[in-house]
């Protein structure tokens with residue numbers, strides 16, 4: 010009876026732990042895909058390493074509009090640039106916590122070698 014109780018407790022505990030263990034990175038990934046507005050993924054690629062947004066012609070020259078690699082910035086630069094309202098990027102209203110989660114997700118991606 011007593012052992013059963015402890016076992017039950019341990020199972021609950023391990024579930025709770027697993028849950029909070031994946032949260033921040035997964036949360037960041039979700040936000041990256043859907044940050045209340047157009048997803049970062051559309052312009053910075055699946056893992057933040059950048060992608061071609063569009064190609065177009067200007068005065069007969071082929072031009073490429075590209076979302077840059079955003080996995081290697083320090084946090085301060087990342088935050089400032091994410092929130093600034095200029096250029097191609099839309100304006101975002103993200104909290105510190107949300108930006109931190111996205112940043113963490115991208116840092117994990119930058120350790121991953123595949124483009």
Ligand code: HEC
Pocket residue numbers: 041044047048049050051052053062075076077078079082086087088090091095096097098099101111
């Ligand atoms: C519509 C396309 C688009 C979307 C969506 C977008 N970005 Fe960008 N982002 C760009 C482009 C293009 C640049 C390069 C600077 C410029 O022209 O605005 C950029 C620049 C940045 C930079 C600065 C990079 C550097 O090296 O200076 C950061 C950080 C960034 N984006 C983060 C984000 C995050 C986080 C999101 C989602 C919340 C996001 N972006 C969504 C297109 C986009």
